Amino acid sequence: MHHSRPVPVPVLMYHVISPAPSVAPYPQLFVPPREFDAQMRWLARHGYHAITLRRAYDNWTEGSPVPARPIVISFDDGYLSQYTRAFPELRALHWPGVLNLEVNFLQPVGGMRPWRVRKLIAARWEIDAHTLTHPDLTRVDDARLWSEVDGSRRALRHDFHVPVDFFCYPSGRYDDRVVAAVRRAGFLGATTTMFGLARPPDFFRLDRVEIDGSDRVRGLAAKLRKLTASAY
Numbered sequence: 001m002h003h004s005r006p007v008p009v010p011v012l013m014y015h016v017i018s019p020a021p022s023v024a025p026y027p028q029l030f031v032p033p034r035e036f037d038a039q040m041r042w043l044a045r046h047g048y049h050a051i052t053l054r055r056a057y058d059n060w061t062e063g064s065p066v067p068a069r070p071i072v073i074s075f076d077d078g079y080l081s082q083y084t085r086a087f088p089e090l091r092a093l094h095w096p097g098v099l100n101l102e103v104n105f106l107q108p109v110g111g112m113r114p115w116r117v118r119k120l121i122a123a124r125w126e127i128d129a130h131t132l133t134h135p136d137l138t139r140v141d142d143a144r145l146w147s148e149v150d151g152s153r154r155a156l157r158h159d160f161h162v163p164v165d166f167f168c169y170p171s172g173r174y175d176d177r178v179v180a181a182v183r184r185a186g187f188l189g190a191t192t193t194m195f196g197l198a199r200p201p202d203f204f205r206l207d208r209v210e211i212d213g214s215d216r217v218r219g220l221a222a223k224l225r226k227l228t229a230s231a232y
């Protein structure tokens with residue numbers, strides 16, 4: 001049950017938890033709520049326990065214990081359906097999620113809204129930064145890079161009084177200059193869109209596992225099997 005060695009952790013990546021509309025430009029970003037619920041139930045039945053990135057980080061750096069089969073369930077951007085559809089399912093399992101919140105998504109219409117974020121925080125969700133406006137950070141100038149990285153952390157800390165210790169690169173785009181800015185802004189680590197397990201020692205290039213609308217339970221299980229086969 002208790003590990004003192006560093007445990008590699010799968011970090012699942014979700015976007016919209018809703019059936020894909022027929023004209024969606026990126027239909028793979030949509031996971032129907034029924035599929036999401038089935039995936040969470042499958043994880044629970046197979047002994048997985050959702051944790052926050054912070055808890056994984058504390059295991060990696062201090063050897064603090066994590067539950068058996070730890071997994072991070074992360075949600076990008078801040079779509080309303082993450083609150084209305086994913087949150088109830090995770091709450092039923094007493095599992096925290098990790099929200100990579102783009103500050104722009106706190107908008108009045110169709111977004112997450114601050115009161116919803118506060119409900120997630122009350123349910124032990126972790127709120128991480130995902131910039132102000134979701135640019136390709138490798139293509140913006142230094143001033144814009146800093147305001148997107150440091151400014152998003154400041155805004156979320158100010159609004160929600162939570163640490164905001166981790167960053168998520170928009171569209172998985174980063175380079176050495178971007179990583180340096182993320183470090184300088186005080187983040188402890190950052191997640192990418194590369195397929196793999198999150199693990200030490202490079203906390204600023206933490207791999208994830210993208211789950212899309214075609215995966216269903218079978219695809220999720222196959223991806224996890226592939227990762228754990230190569231983990232040790």
Ligand SMILES: [Zn+2]
Pocket residue numbers: 076077130134170171
């Ligand atoms: Zn994003």
